[in-house]
Amino acid sequence: MTHHIDVSTVLRGAVCELYSNLVTRPTGAAVRGAIEALLAERNPPTITTIDFSRVNLLDFSCADEIVAKLLLRHVEAAHAADPAPADDHYVYFRGMRDDHLDAVEAVLERRALALVWDFDGVPSLLGSVDPDERRHWEFVRVGGPVWAPHVARALDSPVERSTHVLDRLWRRRLVMRSAEGFLVPRGISGVAA
C-alpha cells in the first residue's frame, strides 16, 4: 500500500503553523514523531512517500532527526533475526532539492545509511552504498521483480553472494521482497498536495 506525507504540512501541524523551515533538533524530533504516528496507523507492508517539495530550508540537525532517525528505526527493525511483518515499512523520498540533499547526504554518511529517492521521476540511491550493493540495486530497479539467481546470472556474481547482497539491501530497506521477487520501492510521484 502506498501513502503520501507532505513534510511541510506535518511541520505546520505538529510544531507551528507559522514555520516553513525545518531547522533545529526539537523541530525535527517533533516532525519525525508525527510522521511515525501516521505510519503506525497503516497496515504493512507500506511504501510511504515523504515529500519535501514544499519545505523551504532543511538544516543538518533536522535532516538527522527526520530522515536519518526515521530510516534508522526501519532499518533496525528489519535487522532483527526474524523481522516482524508489522515492521515491513519502506520510505521513499521526493521533492528534495540540492540544498536539502547537502544536509541529507551528510547525515546519511555519518550514520552509514542510504535511502531511495525520486530523482527526476526515477528511483535513485543516496547515501552510503558500496559498489556491489549499487550494482545489484540498479539491476533490481530496472529488471525487478527478480530473484537472486536471476540477478547473479546477469551480474556474473556467485548466487550466494547475490543472495547475501539482496538480503542486505532488503534489511536496509532499499529493496522490497514480494511474492515475485525483489523490487525497488516506488513512491507516489508528482504529488504536492
Next chain:
Amino acid sequence: MTTVINVPPSLDEQTFEHVVEQLAPLAPDQKVLFDARHARWASPFGLTALLAAAQTRATRPDFTVPEHPDTASYWARTGFFRHAADLFDLHGHVPRQREGHDSDVLLEITSVSQSDDVHAVVGRIQQKAAEILHGQLHLETAATMGFGMTLSEACQNIVEHAGCGGWVAVQTYTFRRRLGRRVVVIAVCDAGVGFRKSLESSPGHRHDDRWGDGRALESAVVHAVSRFRHGDAGRGQGLAGIRRFIARWDGKLSVRSGTARIALVPTWDEDEPMREGLAAFPGAQVQIMIPERLPGDPGPAARARGTERR
C-alpha cells in the same frame, strides 16, 4: 572603585582581545565601565561580543556611548543599544533606532536562547540574504540556503551548549584589511559554558594532560565531536556543516572559547589556525565570513560527494 575598560576605536574579532585582556584579571563582581566614546567602527563580532562581555559581569557594568554621531547612529541601527540597555547602565547620547534603514545590516543583533529564536532568525533573514548574497556578493543562488543552514546551526550552538542566551548578528561590509572586497559576516557570541566544559560534560569524555580549550575546539570544529555523541552518533554535524559551507564558498570560520581560538583560514587571509594561551573569556564566540565573488574567480568548490546520486 570602577575599572575602565577601553573599547578600541575599531572593534572586531582581533581587537576584542584587548577588551578581554583588560577584563580577565578582574573579579566578576568588580564594577567596570566600558568606555566606547572613541570607538569609530565595530564589526558584528565586536558588538555581539561586547554584549557577551556584559554577561560575564556579576555587577551591572557602565557603558559610555560612542561620541561620534555616525558611529552611535550605526550601532543603534544594528540594534546594539536595545540589548545593551538590558545589560549596561548606558551613559551618553543613545540615538533612537529606526527600523529597516540600513541595507548593510542583514540581521540586526538578535538574542538567541531557545529553538523558537532560531526559527525567527532564519525566517527573518531569508529574503534579504538572497538579495545580498546573490545581488551584491554575486554568489550563486544555492548559497542562500546554505547560508540559512549555517546560520541555523551556529545559533543552535547557543541553544544546545551555552547554558544561557547569546546574540547573533549578520552584516555585510567591505573587508579592506585583507581582502578589499565585500563580505557577509555572521557573528554568534555567548558567555556560557564554552566548548571545553561542554565536551567534558559528556558521559563518555576522557582526556589526557594535553586537554584544554584548544583541544576542545579542535575536537568540535575539526573532528565534529559533540557532548551528545555518547548515545547519538548523529550529533556534532552542525559545525561540520558550517565547515563544508565555508569551504565551498571560500569563506573563513573562527571560533574562540576560553583561552583558545581556532580558525579555518582561506588562502586570502593570513590568520593563525590555532591560538592558545589567550586571556580567558567564557562561552563561545563564532565568526563566519563569506567573501564576494568577482568575475574571473573560480566557481564554488565542488561538493565532496561520497556517493553518486543515482
